[in-house]
Structures are given as structure tokens and as C-alpha cells.
Amino acid sequence: MGLGFGIRIGYPCINNSIPHTSPSTFRLASYSENKLVQTVKGNLYHLAQILKYNVKNNLLFFRISSDLIPFASHPICKLDWRALFQSELEQIGDYIKQHDIRISMHPDQFVILNSPNDVILKNSINELTYHCKILDTMRLDATAKVQIHVGGAYGNKVKAIDRFVNTYNNDSLIDDVIKRRLVIENDDRLFNIMDCLSINKHTGIPIVFDCFHHELYCNGEPLKVALCGALLTWNKDIDGSPMVDYSSSNNKAGRKDGKSRKGKHAETINAILFKKFLEETEGLDFDIILEIKDKEKSALKGLKKLKEFGN
DNA sequence: AGCAGTCAAGCATTA
DNA sequence: TAATGCTTGACTGCT
Numbered sequence: 001m002g003l004g005f006g007i008r009i010g011y012p013c014i015n016n017s018i019p020h021t022s023p024s025t026f027r028l029a030s031y032s033e034n035k036l037v038q039t040v041k042g043n044l045y046h047l048a049q050i051l052k053y054n055v056k057n058n059l060l061f062f063r064i065s066s067d068l069i070p071f072a073s074h075p076i077c078k079l080d081w082r083a084l085f086q087s088e089l090e091q092i093g094d095y096i097k098q099h100d101i102r103i104s105m106h107p108d109q110f111v112i113l114n115s116p117n118d119v120i121l122k123n124s125i126n127e128l129t130y131h132c133k134i135l136d137t138m139r140l141d142a143t144a145k146v147q148i149h150v151g152g153a154y155g156n157k158v159k160a161i162d163r164f165v166n167t168y169n170n171d172s173l174i175d176d177v178i179k180r181r182l183v184i185e186n187d188d189r190l191f192n193i194m195d196c197l198s199i200n201k202h203t204g205i206p207i208v209f210d211c212f213h214h215e216l217y218c219n220g221e222p223l224k225v226a227l228c229g230a231l232l233t234w235n236k237d238i239d240g241s242p243m244v245d246y247s248s249s250n251n252k253a254g255r256k257d258g259k260s261r262k263g264k265h266a267e268t269i270n271a272i273l274f275k276k277f278l279e280e281t282e283g284l285d286f287d288i289i290l291e292i293k294d295k296e297k298s299a300l301k302g303l304k305k306l307k308e309f310g311n
Numbered sequence: 312a313g314c315a316g317t318c319a320a321g322c323a324t325t326a
Numbered sequence: 327t328a329a330t331g332c333t334t335g336a337c338t339g340c341t
Contacts, residue, residue, distance in 0.1 A: 012333060027337060028319060063333085074319060109332055110320040123320065149332095152322050188332090189323080291333070 006241060007306060008102050008287040010054070010061025011299040018053055021046040023065040031076055036069075040081060043068050044088045051095055059299050061102040061243075061287045068134060073126040082137050093138030102287045103144040104243060105131045113174075114151035114164035121167065128178045135181060142180040143240030147208050150184055150191035150199065161195060165202045180238075185245065186230075188213040193226040197233070206234045211277065212247040212291070224280055231286060240287075246302075247291040248273050269298035271305055278309045 014022050023043045026035055047064065054062055071077045082089075096103060111124040128146060135144045153160050168174055174182075184200075185208040186193045193214055196207045209230035211223065218226060227244070234242040248266045269292050292298040 014333095014335085022335075025318095025335095025337080027317085030338085066333090071319075076319090106333065108320085108334095109322075112321060115321080117321095120321070127320085154322085293334090 006285040008060040008241075009299055009303045009306060010059050010063065010102065010287070010289050011295045012063035012106070012289055012291060013065040013067075013295075015050045015053060015296050016294065017296055018046075018049055021050055023047075023067040025067045025070040028071065028074070028076065031071060033079055036071065036077065036079055036081075037084070040069050040085060041088075044085060044092065048092055048095065051092065051099075051101060053296070054101065055099045057296070057300060058303060059296065060100065061104075061289060063104045063106055063289055064134070066105060066107055066131065069130070073123070073130040082133060086137060089134070089137040090139060093140055096138065096140060096144075102240065102243075103135065103138075103140060104289065105135070105144075105146045107131055107146065107148055109149070111148050112151040113148070113167050114160050116154065116163065121173075125173065125178070128182065132177050132181050136177065142238050144181065145183045145206075145208075145239070145243060146178075146181045147183045147185050147243070149187045150195065153190045157190070157195070161191070161199055164199055168199075168203045168205065183208050183239075183243070185210050186213050186217075188216040190217075192217050192219065193221065193229060194219055197229050200233045204233075206239050206242070208243045208245060209286075210245040210247075210291075212245070223277075227281060227284065231284060242286040244286045244288050245291050246274070246277065246288050266292050266298075268292060268294045269301050271301060274302055275305050275309065278306060 023046070024039055026039060043065075047068065051062065054060065069081050072081060095101075107127050111127050112120055113124055115121050115124065128148075131146045135146070138144075150164055151160065183206045184196055186196050187210075193207070193209065199205060200207055207230040209227050211227075214223065214226055231242045234240070248270045269290060288302070290299050290302050
């Protein structure tokens with residue numbers, strides 16, 4: 001149970017070391033089925049390339065971009081992409097399983113399960129269904145997660161939390177396809193780790209602990225206390241090892257506007273802070289996504305630190 | 312080729 | 327009232 005054995009390190013969505021592998025998309029105005037098919041083909045090919053790079057470099061956690069299939073949940077998309085790309089998705093899934101790669105996806109800010117607006121809720125559920133179907137078609141087990149934030153506060157956090165819980169617990173709204181993968185993450189200004197834990201109590205939903213958000217917004221709980229709270233919400237046999245997002249602040253000095261860039265992610269990993277984080281959390285098991293702008297470069301540095309620390 | 316405006320979607324904050 | 331930031335980047339049309 002020494003540190004460094006269980007921990008997998010990864011990064012989100014983009015690899016800048018391999019040319020042209022950013023997931024590509026296009027404008028709704030220029031939508032055509034042919035364009036979609038060509039784009040998805042390219043995206044799947046590049047995803048496979050990135051995963052190979054990751055395995056070669058021992059980066060065994062990856063967040064797959066929501067742009068893998070552009071407009072998949074938009075009404076304009078009539079393409080049966082599951083059928084069309086089943087074999088490519090299965091092959092990628094096989095590779096993921098073969099190398100024990102941890103996978104997550106992170107739909108963007110438009111997915112809001114506690115919205116009082118039925119249309120927004122419906123669109124959100126469609127978007128979640130799309131994400132889960134990708135992972136299902138890859139035949140990944142329930143350790144592949146789809147992570148979202150709690151949503152909006154709408155001026156009343158207690159009611160907003162209640163609405164999340166009620167929606168989540170309503171089986172006619174959220175089915176098991178989504179439930180087996182959905183996890184929530186503490187955000188940087190509305191719903192902190194205590195709020196997430198309270199939602200967990202009423203839903204059982206696992207919590208991704210975001211260290212950086214916790215630093216920006218919490219009730220003063222020490223890092224380790226908050227982190228342990230989140231870790232306990234994961235059922236290891238089903239959900240796998242808990243997921244943690246790590247970043248630090250972008251404190252580039254001497255910006256013209258003189259503003260603090262507090263909410264921004266760092267350009268590159270601060271090795272000293274990351275080492276401190278590893279020291280503080282020694283003995284705990286989880287997988288880490290490094291949400292840092294230079295992506296795989298920082299992930300490699302982080303991995304190096306982790307290995308030094310384990311020795 | 313390079314530039315600037317713009318991009319499906321929501322919410323909260325700031326100017 | 328409008329712009330900005332969020333995982334922010336990259337598509338697009340214009341020069």
C-alpha cells in the first residue's frame with residue numbers, strides 16, 4: 001500500500017506532443033452528415049494514437065473529449081454513430097481494457113441536472129446519454145466515469161441541492177445507463193465538498209475531489225479531511241479507484257491588467273506544490289487528472305515526481 | 312498565410 | 327446591459 005503503486009496519472013482531452021491530435025469539430029452552420037462522419041473518423045484515429053502515446057509513457061488515466069462526436073446530442077444529428085463506428089469504438093475499448101487505462105469524460109457547463117427549466121434538463125440528460133453511450137459502445141465497465149458539476153444555485157443553494165437530489169433519484173428521468181457512470185465534482189464557487197457530500201448522502205453518487213477548486217472554495221476543512229470524505233463515496237469494487245482532479249493557480253507575474261488569475265489553471269505544473277500534495281496525501285489511493293494547460297508535458301513531470309516519491 | 316471574429320447549449324460575476 | 331470565464335481552443339471568412 002506504498003504510495004505510487006495504485007495511483008494512475010493522466011491529463012484531459014488533448015495531447016500537444018503528437019501533431020494534429022486535438023479533437024476536431026466544426027460549426028453548426030456548416031453541418032453535414034459527411035462532414036460529421038469524416039470528423040469522427042479522424043477523432044477516433046487520433047484518440048487511438050493518444051492512448052498509444054499514453055501507454056508508452058505510462059500515463060494511464062485519460063479524459064476523452066466531449067467533442068469526439070460533434071453535435072451528437074443536437075437534434076440536427078440523425079446519424080446512427082453507434083452502429084457506424086461500433087468496431088472502431090470497440091477496438092479502442094479493447095485497447096483501454098488491455099492496458100488498464102482509466103477513462104473519464106467531462107461534459108461542459110451546459111449540463112445542469114438541477115435546472116428548474118425542463119428543456120435545459122432534457123438537453124442535459126441527452127448530453128449525458130451521449131457520453132455514456134460512447135463508453136458503453138467501447139464496452140467499458142462502470143469504472144469509466146462521466147463527471148459533472150452540481151449546477152446552478154439560482155439564489156437558493158438548499159433548494160438547488162434538493163432539486164439535484166430529486167432529479168437524480170427520479171428513475172423515470174435518470175436511468176441506470178447514466179447512473180452507473182455519473183459522478184459529481186466540487187466546483188470553485190457554488191457547491192463545495194461539503195455540499196457534494198450532502199448530495200452523496202441522499203444519492204450515493206461518488207465525488208471527484210478537485211483540489212484546486214477546494215483551495216478556492218471550502219469551509220476551511222483541511223485538504224486531507226475533505227479528500228478523505230470524497231474518497232469514501234467510491235465503491236471500489238464497482239466504481240474503481242476514486243478520481244481526483246489536480247491543478248494549481250496560474251500566477252504568471254506582471255500581467256498588464258494586474259488582475260489575479262486565481263481561477264485559471266496553471267500553464268505548467270508546479271513540481272514543488274505537487275510534491276507537497278503527494279506528501280500530504282500519502283497512503284491514500286486514487287487516480288489523478290492533472291488539469292494543467294500544457295497537458296501531457298505536466299502529466300509526465302507529475303509522474304516523475306510520483307515515482308521519486310514512491311522510492 | 313495570417314488575422315480577427317465567432318462558436319449549440321447556462322450560470323454567476325464583473326464592468 | 328453586456329462581457330467574461332468556465333476544460334478553452336479552433337473554426338471560419340476575410341484580407
